[in-house]
Amino acid sequence: MLKTFPKGGVHPAENKVTASKPIETLPVPKTVSIPVAQHLGAPSTPEVKKGDTVKAGQLIAKSSAFVSTNIHSSVSGKVLKVDKVTDTSGYRQTAVVIQVEGDEWDESIDTGKELKKDTGLTGEEIRNKTLEAGIVGLGGATFPSHIKLSVPKGKKAEVLIINGAECEPYLTADHRLMLEKGEELMVGIRLLMKALDVEKAMIGIENNKPDAIEHLSSLAGKYKGVSVHPLKVMYPQGAEKQLIKALINREVPSGGLPIDVGTVVHNVGTAVAVYEAVQKNKPLIERVVTVSGESLKNPGNFMVRIGTPVSELIEAAGGLPDDTGKIISGGPMMGKALNSLEVPIAKGTSGILVFPENKAKRDKPQNCIRCAKCVSICPMGLEPYLLRSASEREMWEMVENERVMDCMECGSCSYICPSRLPLLDYIRLGKSTVSKIIRSRKQ
Amino acid sequence: MSDVVVYSIVSLSVLGTLAAIILYIIAQKFKVYEDPRIDKVQEALPGANCGGCGMPGCRPFAEELVKADDISELNCPVADNEAMGEIAKILGKELGEKTPLVAVVKCNGSPEHRPKTSHYEGASECRIATELYRGESDCPYGCLGLGECERACKFDAIHINKETGLPVVTDEKCTACNACVVACPRDIIELRKKNKKDRKVYVSCINEDKGGIARKSCKVACIGCGKCVEVCQFDAITLENNLAYIDSYKCTLCRKCPPVCPTNAILEENFPPRKEKKKAGDSAANKS
Amino acid sequence: MSKLLTVSPSPHTFGGDNVKKLMYGVILALLPALAVSVYFFGIGALVVTAVSIISCIGFEYLIQKFLMKTEPTISDGSAAVTGLLLAFNLPSNLPVWIIIIGALVSIGVGKMSFGGLGNNPFNPALVGRVFMLISFPVQMTSWPEPVAARTQYTDAVTGATPLDVMKEGIADGVPVSQLMGEVPGYLDLFIGRMGGCIGEISAAALILGGIYLLVRKIISWHIPVSIIATIAVFTGILWGANPEANADPVFHILTGGILLGAIFMATDYATSPMTAKGMWIYGVGIGIITVTIRVWGAYPEGMSFAILIMNAFVPVINKYVKPKRFGEEIKNG
Known part of the structure; x- marks a missing residue:
């Protein structure tokens, strides 16, 4: 029997058409708009002003509160303005708009491809790196990760849960990441374990990704304490509380946090980002985004700089189809419909879905028939x-x-x-x- | 046969009498004293139960009126002065001064002025739409047109105009009960002082964006240029957050400000037509 | 891009079921039982069913159009389901005019007076049926003989249902072992060779329909299972205590309206509880009341009354029986 959560759930058509498409790196766009509120909590405070030159990886907005994080420039170039730009929320929010010039990275970042397994850093230092690099939960909730890594007094984390469920239809960004950056993911998990001081990590993956389960299972042997668990394909398997219930059969109390039952959940994308931040000193300035939809010519998974406009991604996926009715940031179950193509990709954008008009419309509601x-x-x-x-x-x-x-x-x-x-x-x-x-x- | 009829009549009468006696005893035993004036006051109130007074309904308001020593602060927005006078007479208390108010919708963003940039599909409630995004146009302040105010109005006084998609207040029916003001999630509706012949002069915009952005999203947005502030001789207009506001208590309806507004964001309603538009503009310019 | 982007709150994708599909699914599940009935009762079954469905749809249309002044929603199939279920609760020799009155009560009183689909507290078909049973007791309790009545309608040869035989026999003090010889055998009861309402006779066809409903997830298993299990246990106890004065559970379940009621009538969406726990309470209640009426009551059959009585309790059940909330009790295992 595959593990799953006990009550409820639905099974929408999976439509994971991009599962076999390797991650492509999207060329750096001409301009990026980097919102200062890309995470849950207080917006960061901009540190740059109009006319400043910045390098990729340079801090441009600083964490402003306990629940907040840093934001870095994803490109090199000149700050055009710090102004209000329409973002995923559908409202205008403050953002740093940068005109791209070349692609010069901050010197401290190790851009080499080789895997760096060992670390001499302590748990405390790993936590600080996570905040410095501006890492947030990449599954979509965008909760600043360093807070999750600091266990409150009196509580103890026993097990780290890594969320590779990716239960949303269409999305395959995490799936590709697990396949292509398996080693980095494993090192990232070991780093997270060290930061949390736990001996055990469980990776939960929905059973519709057999290749990822196999790949990570073969790697898991080399990393102490890490195990891979296939999960039943059932939405919302990747929801934090449901995943905990499925994997370790504990129920997070109402209004509580995972740490209340001795666990912390991180997304696979977050674990990879932590690896890059700690081992390569690279802040969170790019992420994998699935671009998908029935009428797109070339749907795929793209490595995108934060702040890239959605229109660039859709161009890369074969251009906007004529019958487009709706554009969604995220998955079809929880994603947000966008009202503009110029919305920038944020840290939490896991996918861009282009839906044709007939799927964009809702049916007319009828009386509740109390079908239960x-x-x-x-x-x-x-x-x-x-x-x-x-x-x-x-x-x-x-x-x-x-x-x-x-x-x-x-x-x-x-x-x-x-x-x-x-x-x-x-x-x-x-x-x-x-x-x-x-x-x-x-x- | 006749026996049956007699028996049923007798038994039912006995039962009925018994029940009546029991009910009477209970009613006497559990009687609660209530000030008879409460009933009288309630009768004098309009009975709309609109909640405009801040109470859950007319009965609690009547209780409050009877209880309070000073009723000048308590005011039923629906009742006219006559009805309130009667209540004051019943209670033998002094009435407060009541300024008649009327609800005014401060958005003029019809599709013609404010082009649609997206199409909303979801539960047809302004509260839900405003939580989702800025709305079908680019203006994040303007009316969403989903009729929350219309549903909140108990007096059939506010309706969405199908062509403009904006709510229109029927001044004669509006009782200034405040329900639409509370219902509007974007605070577009304001209760303003009611003037003779329902005349009004007001800034029909609440957009606080900078001029350029506001203008881009709506042709009749207030761009915060301040021309109206300069032309006003009565200090009735203030400019805050790129937005002009006309205080209806200070405004004398001199109509100097509407012609100077470059975006026609200041509306004048129910006035006789101006004699010559040019002249009015000239005189305004001369005096400033 | 010429058209505007649509913006709506999540989710952006929807399941395949809608009201129409669910209702037509129920109709499809009822067809085997109708087929068996037409086989045994012939044209009578067809005429009664057709009249019932047509008048239910007609009344719904007229009421919505002229009384409620709303857009008629007869195409959603719910009126057809009510009509079909009403017909299934009637004998096949019932005159047309009585059926039309029953349909009017079903739709007019049972459904539309409460606001239409989803708002009715009582099962509309059963409201109509019980109304007819009380108003026209003679016509409603004359049962055409299976097979023999095939080519006849109102003038059909009538006989007693197995439940009638059993009830009267036990009341007269005839031992059950002797009565069992007078009623059809278990196989005939299972297939449906007996007198009774149009839809209730064939256990086989009803179970087939029930399986379809469960597979399509149109109904959940809780209500049918709890009703049938309660009846089996209750009658089993009585039978075990005195096998000569009480029929056995198999007889009880196969005869009368228990299967039709448990699978199709009690599971009516609007009139059944919302939670699994509530469904159990509801099902057990229906089972107990049904057996009580059958064994000690004045009527040989109590399913309709039992469902209507439990319908009345549904709002209370919904109010006090809540699903188990996630994270309510901290279980660390």
């Missing part, structure tokens, strides 16, 4: 139908008591609903309203 499918598939054991109607009627107290804050917005309820009700739209509204109410109560 949403209740049966909710991986968090919530009742989406109830949360929706309560949110719609602004019964916030009830919404809160029905544990809306446990919702991780995986989208399974809206996906399954035969009446095509926008369940998650309303639940999200309930969640944001309730969190405002909770915050005002604390004050």
